[in-house]
Amino acid sequence: MRLPGTRYQEHGWEQVRKLLGHCSLQAFQRLDMHHMLEPARHAALLDAYTDAVAAALRAGARSGRAEAEGNSYGESVYELSLGLLYELHAHPGFWQAFAATVAAEHARSGAFWLDAAADGVMRKKVNDMYAGLRDKVDADNYIVATGRDCSPNKIYTYRMLDTAYREIAGLFAAWREHQDQVGAILGRALEGSPIEVRQMKSIGGCKAEWIIRWSESLERFGGAPGPLHTRSKRFASLKNSPGKIADMVTEIGDYEELSSNMDSADDWQGDAGEAASWLEDLWRVSGESELREAQGGAFDDDRILAAAAPDGFEAEERDGAADILVEEEDIPPAREAAAVAAEREVAEALSLPPRYMELARAAQQTGSWALRVLGDESLPIRLAVYHKLLGAADDTYPNAWLDPASGELPTLRQLAALDGISMPTLRKRRNEAIDKLHAASAAR
Template sequence: MRLPGTRYQEHGWEQVRKLLGHCSLQACARLGPETLLDPDPEQSLGAYVDAVGHALYAAGARAEAHGNSYGDTCGELALTLVYELHARPADWASLCAAVAAEHARIGSFWSQPGGEALLRKKFNDLYAVLRDKVDSDNYQAACGRPCSPNRMYAYRMLDTAWHEVARLFEGWREHAQQVGAILGREVVAMPIEARQLRTSGDCKPEWIMRWSESLEVHTGAAGPLHTKSKRFASLKNSPEKIGAMLREIGEYELLSANRDQDWLHDAGEASAWLDDYWRVLDESEQGSTPGPDLILEARQDELDAAEPEATIDADPVEAQETARLALVAQQVSLPPNYLVLAALGEDRASWAARRMAQDSLPVRLAVYLKLLGPFDDSYPSEWLDPQTGELPTMQQLAGLDGISLPTLRKRRDAAVAHLNEMAGMEEERRWA
């Protein structure tokens, strides 16, 4: 999930959390866990931050892993969160109090079996709360709207919920009863909602509420909106609020989906232009003749002196091939001059024809047959079979090209894929 100003709400957080837990245990081993029992939390905080900072810098590949879609690494995100503790000493004091309470109950628990896991959990709880505090503050700075850590948690819950609803819709056969409970009707065929649900903005608030209600029946655990916890009390009976939050998530996901691709494309173009510029200058200097510049006598080029040749026949079909092509056309029940007339009738300056110039005429006709159907107002009359008034069938086109039907299908599909690729590239250039 991405929201304005946030950095810790994406899937990379799991790696950041593990890295913080691992390095926190290293710091405690270096300082001694008893440091957390220091009556002066400020002093123990300074020692902890220094020790964790050294551990993070030495973490290697784990710290270099991508932490979010904005380009921050796990190490950078973890270090920023550790330094944030200086600005929020109350969170550190809460951790120390929790460790002290556990120590008063069972003694030096960190040295007992499973003690490291318990100590790691204390740090995980610390940073789980801290990340929502940091992101909620940054969200307020970016949007100018109030946002509490609990609201940030609610955003994350709704993002998880709509993805879970989408997963159930996709596997509606295996989860027909639960999908029916979410949609409020019996499901006997693929629901249209499964195709319509593409972003969080497409998810209806009623689906989230019914999904939460259905969890206790289908999983045995109460859904987030139906627990005794008051964390989501403001959402339980507020579909309008749920819908607004889902739309906000979807709108920002769409807005930030390009991830500076246009800017990066421009930067690459500028870099390539400069590389070409310096290459041309270098080649010009290396190819220059020594000595002063001289004006040489103009000499007539061989091409200028050559006698003009006879105009080349621009017909697409060579004359000597006419007889063979006529025989091939008759074998597939087409007029003898079909290929000649069809080639003459093609607009060879069109966008599609220029992109398929390397393909044979039957392959190009097969492409039009697949994309536009057997008849279209744009087809020249020369392309149509006089007997049917439509394009020749795939079997006829394969015979015209002298290839098997599977081979023609393969070449046709390759040409269609090439057209789609070229269209996509030109669309990107137009919007760049």
């Protein structure tokens, strides 16, 4: 999403968030976390944290993630991360709020940062801090660029509407598979291909009524209320204000159209298509590799090569598998193809994407300590462990792990079905895996 003056609302934010989270965990290893419990030390601790994270960012400035494009204005993920880090000094209230959440967690659980699941908990708190800071910085810059009032909550609302449009566009593109929901969004029963599917070319063509009905439809078709229909007061009045929605959607669309005129579309659109195809191949091959290993298959050392981590920067969680090189002539044997087909059938029966297991395997955190400890466990068991320890919805989960309908991990019942086991067996193996994690943590 593009808006005047904003820098952090586009596609690169996910990588900015992950880079700051990774470097923050490195910084916390060098800090005395007990000082978080002493308000008098918060200013000095912020200075030490900023220096440590900046050093970690600079050490990894040549990594693929840091050099990736952060927004459409040419700023890299590294540049955006470093800029947002230094904004903490201009807005220390976000650091103080972060310290307060650490103190509250300590009051409940003691020195929780020493636990096996500490990285996930701390990363979540860091993510929340930077997400709030991001919207504050972008809201201030929007005011400077336009001269109009704006708040972090309004930036959040813009982003919700942009997300709603993209969800609606996805449903429209697959209207045959979602006829009832698309009909509910349009406010009529479908008779053949709806013309709106062809007419909506951008967010500027998305009607406010569609967004309101989309939100209303989510409880029926997705199992959870939409953003305009929850008990939260954040959007309570918006569902009754189609004019306000229309104005905000039009503003997003107008600015995106204006700013896109400065982009060299002819240069990058072909590359984007090639990149998407390459990622599809990567996910497919990685999923087949995981499946073959699970079935006891072997690979030639010269056929699959793991990408080396950049010097001075530890490889961490990715939304895709490690880069690999595979001969194009290699074709999985019939039995593996049949197993993949069976997995897809099960996923479809559970209302998950057909390639859920393949993509979820590819998105595993290949260098993580938890994966090394639980390497012998199946993917559904590992996800059940995260479900128990971190909850069904955590900001650190790769998108490929989530059920698109809920935006959360699949339910335990779905995970059991994906693993071909009963619920009691899933719980038993999950608990054994958690015990294994705790034992490994105690031995470190």
